[in-house]
Amino acid sequence: MPEAMLPTEVVLGAWVAAGLTLFIYSFLYKDNPLFKLGEHLYVGISVGYSVVLAWHTVFLRLLWEPLQKAVGEAPASPDSYVLLIPATLGVFMLTRFIPQISWLSRIAFAFVVGFGSGVAIPRTISSYILKQIEDTVNPLLTMGAGGLTMGFDLAAPQSGVNTIILLVGVVSVLFYFFFSVEHTGAGMVTARTGIYFLMIAFGAAFGYTVMSRMSLLIGRFRDLITFAGAAYGYATLVLLAVTVLSLVGWELATRRKTGGASPE
Amino acid sequence: MKDFARRMVGIDRRIIFLLITAAILLPMLKPFGLPIKVSPEVKAVYDYIEAMPERSVFLLSFDFDPSSKPELEPQAVALLRHAFRKNLRVIGMTHWLTGTGLADGVFSAVAAETGKERGKDYAFLGWSPGGGALIISMGQDLYKAFPSDYSKTPTQGMPVLEGVRNLRDVNYMVSLAAGGSGIEMWYVFGKDKYRFEMAGGSTGVIAPGLYPFLRSGQINGLIGGLQGAAEYETLIGQKGMATAGMDAQSAAHFVIIALVLLCNVFYFMLRGEQGRPR
Numbered sequence: 001m002p003e004a005m006l007p008t009e010v011v012l013g014a015w016v017a018a019g020l021t022l023f024i025y026s027f028l029y030k031d032n033p034l035f036k037l038g039e040h041l042y043v044g045i046s047v048g049y050s051v052v053l054a055w056h057t058v059f060l061r062l063l064w065e066p067l068q069k070a071v072g073e074a075p076a077s078p079d080s081y082v083l084l085i086p087a088t089l090g091v092f093m094l095t096r097f098i099p100q101i102s103w104l105s106r107i108a109f110a111f112v113v114g115f116g117s118g119v120a121i122p123r124t125i126s127s128y129i130l131k132q133i134e135d136t137v138n139p140l141l142t143m144g145a146g147g148l149t150m151g152f153d154l155a156a157p158q159s160g161v162n163t164i165i166l167l168v169g170v171v172s173v174l175f176y177f178f179f180s181v182e183h184t185g186a187g188m189v190t191a192r193t194g195i196y197f198l199m200i201a202f203g204a205a206f207g208y209t210v211m212s213r214m215s216l217l218i219g220r221f222r223d224l225i226t227f228a229g230a231a232y233g234y235a236t237l238v239l240l241a242v243t244v245l246s247l248v249g250w251e252l253a254t255r256r257k258t259g260g261a262s263p264e
Numbered sequence: 265m266k267d268f269a270r271r272m273v274g275i276d277r278r279i280i281f282l283l284i285t286a287a288i289l290l291p292m293l294k295p296f297g298l299p300i301k302v303s304p305e306v307k308a309v310y311d312y313i314e315a316m317p318e319r320s321v322f323l324l325s326f327d328f329d330p331s332s333k334p335e336l337e338p339q340a341v342a343l344l345r346h347a348f349r350k351n352l353r354v355i356g357m358t359h360w361l362t363g364t365g366l367a368d369g370v371f372s373a374v375a376a377e378t379g380k381e382r383g384k385d386y387a388f389l390g391w392s393p394g395g396g397a398l399i400i401s402m403g404q405d406l407y408k409a410f411p412s413d414y415s416k417t418p419t420q421g422m423p424v425l426e427g428v429r430n431l432r433d434v435n436y437m438v439s440l441a442a443g444g445s446g447i448e449m450w451y452v453f454g455k456d457k458y459r460f461e462m463a464g465g466s467t468g469v470i471a472p473g474l475y476p477f478l479r480s481g482q483i484n485g486l487i488g489g490l491q492g493a494a495e496y497e498t499l500i501g502q503k504g505m506a507t508a509g510m511d512a513q514s515a516a517h518f519v520i521i522a523l524v525l526l527c528n529v530f531y532f533m534l535r536g537e538q539g540r541p542r
Contacts, residue, residue, distance in 0.1 A: 028281045050361050057361075058393055061412065119396060119453075127452045127482065135480035157479050205472045208489070212335060212468030214288070214516040215490035218509040219334020221288055 006231050018227040018235045021220050022243045032250055034243060063087055136170050138163045169197040266537075269530040280523065287519040291511035298514055300507065305478055306495040308485035309438065309463045310346070316435060318351040321428055323437035323460075326358040326367035327446035332467050333366060336440045338493035338506035339465040340370050343438060346500045348378040353424050354386040355434070357410070359398070359445045364391045368414050382415070384423045390414030395445050399453040403431040431458040440465040447474055451482050465492065 023038035063083055070080035092108040095101045140160045141148045151159030175187070176194030183191040228236035313322070324343060328336045347354050358367045371388045380386055389410040392398050401409040406428060407420050419425060427433060437460055439450045447464035455462045461484055466474055468489030477483045487496055490513060493506035 028278065046362060049365075053361055053364060053391070054393075057391055061416075062392070066411065115397070119400065123396075123452045123456060127448075127456050131456075131480055131482055132476060135476070201472070208468040208472050210520060211491065211513065211517070212489055214284075214513055214520075215335045215468060215509065216332075217284075217516075218288055218292070218490065218512050221292055221512070222334070222505065222509065225292060 011232055011235075014227040014232040015235045015239070018224060018232075019239045019243075021224060022236075022239050025220075026243055026247060029247060032247060034246060034250075136166060138166075140164070168193065173197050266533060269533040272526070273530050273534060283519055283523075284516055287515040288512040291515045292509070295508065295511045298511055300494050300498045300510060302495045302498055303492075305486040305488075306492050307499065309343075309465075309487060310485075310496060310499040312436060312461065312463065312484060313343075313346055313350060313352070316350060316352060320352050320435040321355065321433060322347045322352040323355045323357070323431075323434045325437065325439040325446070325450060326356065326363055326370070327360055327439050327449075328442035328467070329360045329363035330366050332442035334509075335467045335490050335493070336442060336465065337366070337370060338490065338504055339440055339487050339496065340367075341374055341504060342493055342496040342500055342502070342506070343440075343465070343487075344371070344374040345378065345502055346496075348374065348380050348385070349500070351385075354380075355389065355424070355428075356386065357389040358391050359395060359449070360442075361391050364414065383413075383417060387419065387422055387424045388414045389419070396449055396453040399431070399450065400457070403454065403458040406430050431460060434458075434460045436460070437462045438465055441470065442467045443470065446470075447477070447483065451477060455482070463487075 020038045020041065023034040024042075026032055027035040063086075067080075067083045067087075070077075070083070074080050089108040089111055092104045095104040138158060140163055141150050142160075143149075150161075152161045153159045154161060156162065172190050172194035174194070176183075176191045176198070181187055224236045226232070228234060316322070324340070324347070326336075326340060344354065356367060356371050358364055368388050368390070371386060372382075374380075375382065375386055382388070390413060392410060394401065398409055406425070410419050412418050413422070431437075431454060437450065437454070439447045439462070441447045441464060447462075447466060450462060450464075454460070463485035464474055464477075464483050465487035466489070468491075471486065471488035471492075474483070474486055474488075478486045487493060490506050490509055494510045497504050497507045
């Protein structure tokens with residue numbers, strides 16, 4: 001049974017995506033002009049897309065259209081012009097490019113820093129410090145039907161044994177970063193314990209990072225496999241051949257130019 | 265033996281790239297179907313959504329862009345399928361400007377698949393600047409923060425937003441995050457202030473840093489990376505992109521572990537040689 005025809009823009013998008021993916025992965029062989037092309041297109045398109053979207057969302061939707069509407073409905077009311085205040089502060093930011101009046105940007109930055117600090121400091125203290133301290137100091141013993149008990153289940157986050165591990169970890173890592181006292185004797189043991197906790201944390205973070213990077217690779221391969229189908233005009237296979245042939249041609253041409261030496 | 269170790273330590277890195285490519289490509293072309301074990305943190309998100317009554321308000325924030333698509337898109341698809349199946353009212357948005365088109369595409373595709381209607385069953389509000397300030401603004405008045413949705417339809421009077429004035433009317437929210445402007449920001453400026461329950465879905469890179477929030481109950485669940493997405497697909501009984509990638513993920517991990525072990529063996533064999541690490 002023949003496959004359903006895909007819209008032209010979908011097929012075209014698949015060719016662009018497959019081509020750029022292969023161009024970027026060609027860096028694994030070595031730095032080359034195809035990789036450079038992909039890299040520059042990525043940067044240019046990201047910036048262009050962001051500018052257009054910001055223009056429509058911020059300038060038109062949040063400033064121009066509400067201002068136009070408010071002024072049209074009540075031109076005499078001062079409330080209709082309130083959006084001009086943030087707009088003016090925004091224009092002040094752009095004065096950074098004109099040295100003679102760049103001092104105006106400080107007003108806008110002062111507003112941003114003042115507002116940002118005021119909003120962020122209390123919330124951050126509450127969420128990152130107080131709540132986390134609260135969780136670090138859990139009760140070791142719990143009152144159950146059979147009296148006071150201590151949990152030894154490592155899989156249960158709130159168990160007594162995990163509370164001890166957590167407390168030892170927090171105290172020893174904090175001590176490791178406490179440089180006012182020489183790390184000798186008991187201090188050295190505590191600091192060493194802190195290092196072990198840090199190592200375990202770094203190992204876990206690195207393991208997750210590897211997993212994440214492999215997932216991204218799987219995602220690209222999934223797309224490349226999809227685009228290798230007849231519905232997409234065998235985009236991956238054709239472009240893979242084009243990429244390999246281009247790299248071979250580039251390698252030969254560069255070697256001829258450099259008298260047999262590899263471009264690297 | 266030392267000669268072999270010396271040659272192996274100096275191996276062309278491109279051979280390692282080929283090994284990883286083979287480890288990923290072969291299971292993708294011929295899957296062997298390893299079992300997927302569901303973790304408690306993923307189950308917690310599923311259980312919460314499962315227990316929500318019909319037409320409850322579920323806010324899904326796409327706090328990522330196309331560079332994290334392979335990990336977070338499967339999570340988004342699985343969560344949306346579950347929410348639409350439960351007949352929840354879904355509100356979508358993003359804090360990442362470059363993720364707007366991607367998020368709208370995911371919403372439209374899953375809504376079309378499940379027969380849901382924009383404006384009635386779900387709304388995609390799009391992107392707005394401000395980060396934490398935007399969340400505070402949504403906590404005060406959703407309609408001032410988003411006067412219109414992504415398709416420029418006024419939010420005021422949308423059937424899907426009936427009875428929703430601000431974040432206090434949201435029953436559950438999940439932030440799918442690839443960085444700082446995501447789960448932590450939603451907790452700090454949203455949940456902590458406006459008291460709604462929330463969970464997170466994240467890339468593998470930032471997942472370890474979110475476990476303290478999970479432990480302390482600041483978030484009630486966490487879907488981490490492609491593995492988390494595969495677990496969620498297993499829970500909703502609808503296998504998708506994430507499950508398909510799990511065999512490849514396991515094979516790649518196996519190759520990496522083997523390479524790390526071999527490299528350590530060669531390192532210890534060559535220890536003490538001139539010019540080699542001691």
